[in-house]
Amino acid sequence: MNIENKPLIVVENLCKGFEDGEVLKNVSFTIREGDLASIIGPSGCGKSTFLRCLNCLELLDSGSISIAGVTVSRRPGQVPDEKMLDIAHEIRSEVGMVFQSYNLFPHKTIIENIMLAPMVVKKQGKDEAYELAMKLLDKVGLKGFASKYPSTLSGGQGQRAAIARALAMNPRVMLYDEPTSALDPELVGEVLQVMKDLDAEGMTQIIVTHEMKFARDASDYIIFMDNGEIVEYDDGDILFTTPKSERTKAFLRHFVNTGVA
């Protein structure tokens, strides 16, 4: 953690609901450049929705999100216009996202998966995109898998390829939604290691995870969400040892009891 770093993401009074009701209720939150934040919380509390709002896969209902100086804000009931949608698109190109099920493009090889967005979105030349892709594959330890199809990869390899694909767009921040939940336990470590490496390089990252040990050891701070609200966020050790809220205590107790953490 580096106190002097300036805020990279500022979220204020973010609200988001679906047909069946409110999911995020007045969420406010700041993250500084280079930080690694973990989000924990019970199932259905809105963690995924929060991440998806951050990169505008879901457009917020009201509030404002500011990422690297680009701000999308919406008043309650405001109908989104072209300009808001353009900003949403701009934010998406600044943010890399990694999903639980990796979502590689099955009709393309690993290297093509990584080259696609730089070529299509940034209009990079083929050679340039290839070089970058190879560099990223090397970084995530998949150099030998460039011409393989996603269906032939193991879960851990697939997830590392998905991280490389997101990195190819040179994002300011990486979001991960339970990146290791679909993996066999012995494959979890290799993916977490990639995130630790990225943290060492100064990448800003937000990770929704159930890996309590990783959250505690690697994160600059941990966000505990419950029922669509951020209940508390703090340094990992502090939050785990002396949680302020009863809800946090209950949640952590549950994890200790089931032996996950």
Add this chain to the structure above:
Amino acid sequence: MKKLGLFLAIIMLIVSSACALQAEEMKELTWGGDSEGGFPYMFPNPQNTDELIGFEVDIVEALAEQMGRKPVYVNNAWENLIPGLNRKLYDISINGLEVTPEHKDVVNFSIPYYKTYLQLAVRKNDNSIKTLEDCKGKKVGTLKESFAQELLEEVGDIDIRTYNVEANTYEDLANGRLDAAFFDHPIALYSAGFNPEIKFVGPEVGELEYAIAIRKEDKELLTEVNKAIVALRDSGKLREIYDRWNLWTPTMAAEFNDYSPSKIEASRYNEWAEAHRPHLTFAKRLDRYKDALPAFGRAAIVTMQVSITAMILAITLGLTLAITRVFAPKWVASIATLYIEVVRGTPVLIQLFFIFYGLPSIGVKFSPFWAGAIGLGLNYAAYEAEIYRSGLFAIPRTQWESALALGMTRWQAMREVILPQAVRVVIPPITNDFISLLKDSSLVSIITMVDLTKAYGQISATYYDYFGPGIIVAIIYLLLGLPFVRFARYTEKRLAAVDKDGKYGHRENIYRSSTRYI
């Protein structure tokens, strides 16, 4: 050398335009008939299935000559001859059309050119049946929904068996499945007159008059045709035709008031009888099938042309419909949905009839080929649209989201990620659809096209044989479809290899609703 070539070209131009002029001077007389109308009326020549022969063909030719016109044949299914006439497919129609009150309501008829009666036939050794009355309690075969059937019903107490194909009736009579057969005399004569196992019994029953149908408004043409018929009768030309076809009967003698003996040989009938005496050797049959192959070949090309044209239409329109359903505003999408439901909910046969016979009444007229291709194309478009749509939804929404999350626009995500995958998903079902379109194309035979199915009917009617040609035509259909069957299998296999993950399955209409604001 070059100059000589130019000179020749100019000469040829002059000669050919002169020819064209000459052809133009001779007015055409287009006439509608059914090449499957049956013997001896009109049928493909067994020796050369491209040539239409029959006593009515001879009559039309004599008639046209008398009128100083050039006869041009237009083929149509028998039951559609009169609608086709009113749709102006041809000037006149002739094919055993009876002068009935229903017909007279919609068209005019010339004076009759032939008059005949119904003929009872029984097995040679059966002496129990001499008249219709004797048929009580017996099994009698006749043509479906014919005048003969009506008469049999009037007698009552007869076990009537109706047939679509007269040849089958006489076969059943010969092998004892029927006790008698009751048909128009010309049909009876050409079906069994030469069969040693069958004899004709009883008096002439009923009265049938055949005449030429002409559109109500063509009054002048009617007069012209009537004059020509009278002239042909008076010059003895009609009688010659009937003699040649062995159709000069006492009824006709009374009708034409001409009791003189025949002067010419029944050459056409004799040829027919010779060719159709039962028990053809297998080798002879094979020979015939070989003769029919070129006709089947040409018909197969027609079938392919119609099917491919229809499929191109179906694929293009289907894609438009699918994209409309998925992406357009709700009310536009619902028009596409309505189209799909209506087309899928009504028989394609009705759609073809409507396009070919119905639309001309509001001034939209297609050639048989285009009516067939458009009819099948519009029909299959509805099915293709649903395939595309399910293809789009077969791609999991997470693919769409990861593409967007990488900064792609909606259009880029569609083009680079969704469509390439959707195409793989839809190729096998579309190929399968093409195979069924190939088979459904047999329906165009009812709008006057000579496709494989029509050729089967024609050739079988000619040879009196539905067995061998049936097998041949089935094999041709199979061979035409085979490459597509293989292709569908191949793509299915490839697809299965790529989608090992098996995480497919769709959620709501993601392209319209949840990404509306993205």
